[in-house]
Amino acid sequence: MTTSPLRVPHRIVIVGFGMVGVRLADELARRDTGGALDVTVLGAEPYEPYNRVLLSDVVAGRTDVAAIAMPLPDDARTTVRREVAAVAVDRVARVVLADDGTRHPYDHLVLATGSAARVPAIPGLDDAATGPASGVRMPAGVHALRTLDDAREIVAATVNTPRAVVVGGGVLGVEAAHGLASRGLDVTLVHPGPAPMERQLAPEAGAVLTHGLEATGVTVRTGARPSEVLVVGGRAVGVRLDGDVREPGEVLGAGLVVLACGTVPETALARAAGLPVERGVVVGPDLACPTDPRVYAVGDCAQPPEGSRGLVAEGWDQARRLAEHLVSLAAAPLPAAPPEQRVPRREHLRLPGDGGPSMAVRLGTLLSSRAPSARGVDARGTDVVKVKAGDLSVVSMGVAGAGAGTAPGQRAVRLADPAAGRFVEAVVADGVLVGATCVGDARVAADLVAAYTRRTPAPVDPAFLLLTPVMPSAAPATSPEQMPDDATVCRCNGVTKHDIAECVADGAATADDVAEKTRATTGCGSCREAVCGLVDWLDRSRRSDDTSAVEVAAPR
Secondary structure: OOOOOOOOOEEEEEEEOOOOHHHHHHHHHHHHHOEEEEEEEEEEEOOOOOOOHHHHHHOOOOHHHHHOOOOOOOOOOOOEOOOOOOOEEEOOEEEEOOOOOOOOOOOOEOOOOEEEEOOOOOOOHHOOOOOOOOOOOOEEEEOOOOHHHHHHHEEEHHOOEEEEEEOOOOOOOHHHHHHHOOOEEEEEEEEEEOOOOOOOHHHHHHHHEEEEHOOOOEEEEEEEEEEEEEEEEEEEEEEEEEEEEOOOOOOEOEEEEOOOOOOEEHHHHHHHHHOOEEOOOOOOOEEEEEEEEEEEOOOOHHOOOOOOOOOHHHHHHHHHHHHHHHHHHHHOOOOOOOHHOOOOOOHHHHHHHHOOOOHHHHOOOHHHHOOEOOOOOOOOOOEEEEEOOOOEEEEEEEEEOOOOOOOOOOEEEEEEEEEEEEEEEEEEEOEEEEEEEEEEOHHHHHHHHHHHOOOOOOOOOOOHOOOOOOOOOOOOOHHHHHHHOOOOEEEEOOHHHHHHHHHHOOOOOOOOHHHHHHOOOOOOOHHHHHHHHHHHHHHHHHHHHHHHHHHHOOOO
């Protein structure tokens, strides 16, 4: 009688428990319902995973710390070790060594180490210029908004100081400056470029954004850079400026300095292990390191062929694709071997034959099934930049910024209305929208995002994209009956009205219930109001239908 070879779980170690690490663990748990995988996650921070994208909302006071927590993977085969940092990788023995002395063997290793805040090397910050991750403390009152502790310390500092300086006018800097101003602080945003967010916005759009920030109480200083952080008694008291300044050595007094100068991928672990590292950990289209196919990198620390924008949707897309790949490896059939070679060996459990994938897995199919090529994966839908700054609407996607629409085959149309605080640009190629910028018009922005991510055919005259809605969007939650079933409500996770309706029909009564099943609202959070409104409407409709059915069935 022939005996089937023994299969044991496929060991996967994930280093990093940030937004991408926790998403990968969750994707694996949702797909592996038959016990093919044994997953261990090492996270250096002591907290439950949290939504780092919403830290600026915490600073602004729009969101409570408790509200940004992310759920842990609900799977008995997933072991999470919080406050345990990986310190070395032995690729020969395939073991990860941790700072608590534990050893974690792996069949496949995933690096999701993220990135650290970039700290400029200027007087006053010299000792901290290698970044907060180095463990060197910055002067009191100086913070880089990167972690939950950073957000808490910034909020605490707002109680004791009336003035703040935000260094860096990228997305995070704009959000932080707006948030601090909303708390009543006198805020100055210092940016070396000609306008905030010049990587995403054309000069005219940047000018509209500048006016919008100033209208909310933020003073914008462009063309200037900090030459020194003034420190007295170990505490920051101001920032000295260089560049386009009003007078030589101009000083901005401030007891709070927030650094939003970009990020640096955390690659020390990979570099020490002998893996190829440039700006990030070099990986191929399959997210595997070219010199070691058992090691992968995802999120901010990874450098795939198509490049990295540092957006969470991009990291989540990588997590979906990698989870699908790792589960397929664990499900691979065993090769036949002659009797003399049948020795004990590590094999894999097969996937369950019964039951379909969960809703969250199905929702990710469109993105996760995109075929990688030598140039990477089409990033459309994961490259939408949206600024969270209250009523100040700024959205950019695809081909955008200075020079947008100048490539062969592209056509750009724009509407610049500085007096009304509005700038809209749409770039069309091959009959579809390939990029757009929208400042000051949330309704048009929602329509452009929908057209871009879903590849809706563009009008013959692209000018109609600037003002006329091209399709129903998630914005009008007050009239959900007019939304088609396939209208996308949560862009970050690809959740439609139909998906939410299915959840409500299955008993979901709140937005949190829907989030548990579909992950809607767990990304940038901008869709929460729409999801809440839609759930309430669907729940009322369901109860109304039930009441009508009872009345019809009742004897007269």
